[in-house]
Amino acid sequence: MHLKIHNVSITLDDFHLEADLDLPSGELITLLGPSGCGKTTLLRIIAGLYYPDEGTVYLGERDITRLDSRFRKIGMVFQDFALFPHMTVLKNICYGMSEKGDEAKKKAFELLEMVHLSGFEKRKPDELSGGEQQRVALARALASSPELLLLDEPLSALDAKLRRTLRRQIREIQQKTKITAIYVTHDQEEAMAISDRIVLMDRGSISQTGKPETLYSRPENSFAGGFIGTANMIRIKGQIFSREMGCSFETKIGTITLPAPIPCTNKKNSKGGKRYLYFRPEDCMISSHPDKRSISGTGELLYKEFGGDFQYLEVKSEDGIIRLKCKPEGEFHTGDMISWSVQPENCLII
Numbered sequence: 414m415h416l417k418i419h420n421v422s423i424t425l426d427d428f429h430l431e432a433d434l435d436l437p438s439g440e441l442i443t444l445l446g447p448s449g450c451g452k453t454t455l456l457r458i459i460a461g462l463y464y465p466d467e468g469t470v471y472l473g474e475r476d477i478t479r480l481d482s483r484f485r486k487i488g489m490v491f492q493d494f495a496l497f498p499h500m501t502v503l504k505n506i507c508y509g510m511s512e513k514g515d516e517a518k519k520k521a522f523e524l525l526e527m528v529h530l531s532g533f534e535k536r537k538p539d540e541l542s543g544g545e546q547q548r549v550a551l552a553r554a555l556a557s558s559p560e561l562l563l564l565d566e567p568l569s570a571l572d573a574k575l576r577r578t579l580r581r582q583i584r585e586i587q588q589k590t591k592i593t594a595i596y597v598t599h600d601q602e603e604a605m606a607i608s609d610r611i612v613l614m615d616r617g618s619i620s621q622t623g624k625p626e627t628l629y630s631r632p633e634n635s636f637a638g639g640f641i642g643t644a645n646m647i648r649i650k651g652q653i654f655s656r657e658m659g660c661s662f663e664t665k666i667g668t669i670t671l672p673a674p675i676p677c678t679n680k681k682n683s684k685g686g687k688r689y690l691y692f693r694p695e696d697c698m699i700s701s702h703p704d705k706r707s708i709s710g711t712g713e714l715l716y717k718e719f720g721g722d723f724q725y726l727e728v729k730s731e732d733g734i735i736r737l738k739c740k741p742e743g744e745f746h747t748g749d750m751i752s753w754s755v756q757p758e759n760c761l762i763i
């Protein structure tokens with residue numbers, strides 16, 4: 414079901430949140446951001462556990478802004494599993510179903526099969542592993558045939574390997590059922606892996622919304638650029654001068670003159686505010702003879718990591734650190750002087 418969060422705001426003591434979002438039906442949408450940015454608060458507004466001070470929440474055509482959470486047709490999965498400890502798996506799943514008797518049982522067995530737990534129906538929650546409990550919680554959330562599924566850091570209590578397995582299962586189930594799901598996480602890798610759309614949040618506001626690929630390749634501000642993956646950001650001092658075919662600007666690593674215009678994704682910040690030349694470590698190469706078109710520099714190697722099929726290097730520059738993720742060729746030692754370069758078409762201005 415399509416979810417619209419229209420000009421919603423809430424103030425909780427010192428914390429203020431504002432959100433305006435239009436989230437299409439059938440997608441898995443992640444609320445992503447650092448601790449305290451307001452992910453859970455926004456999820457609670459959607460769930461009806463908080464009412465916003467202003468704005469409207471629509472689920473499909475229904476205005477649910479002030480509707481009691483019990484009547485919202487929403488399924489929830491929390492981080493701490495929250496199963497009824499005295500009930501069997503089967504009873505946990507059937508609880509809250511509108512179907513009764515054999516019809517409810519049939520549906521519960523189908524859900525158990527979907528979460529790969531056929532045969533577990535008679536067990537109690539304390540006879541299940543954490544991952545199994547969370548899959549029961551997912552089956553129970555889906556049992557009431559909700560219009561929206563909310564998942565609040567559902568994997569945070571599980572170990573890294575299990576998280577990867579379970580996030581894939583959650584994604585497969587969401588795609589199979591075509592339910593709209595809102596998934597809260599602070600783990601950007603998890604968000605990138607499973608989401609149709611990411612809502613990136615920063616200190617109570619939406620920093621950027623888009624497909625994972627878009628957030629990665631075209632961040633619209635320095636927060637998005639810095640939060641998603643690893644990035645290089647060189648501060649632009651003063652104005653960007655447009656030339657016939659390109660542009661030039663001052664930075665701490667020197668004047669940069671580019672033969673082609675560089676896309677600027679940060680529309681909000683076009684007047685005033687800090688601007689950066691932005692590029693990814695994997696687009697940055699070791700090159701002792703950079704061509705004229707490229708942006709380049711030389712600095713001391715501060716840190717290196719071997720990653721199997723790549724090496725990660727940190728090179729000192731006048732503007733901090735330049736990060737490179739490149740083929741594991743050449744043997745470098747910290748303290749060596751490294752020349753790097755990046756092509757203008759791999760850069761953005763944010």
Ligand code: ATP
Binds near residue numbers: 426427428448454599
């Ligand atoms: P985390 O990833 O750590 O769970 P989050 O992004 O989900 O963080 P929220 O739980 O939404 O963040 O909290 C956002 C801010 O709102 C925090 O500073 C928190 O202390 C504050 N906050 C949340 N609920 C209340 C409340 N009921 N009263 C006062 N402040 C609150």
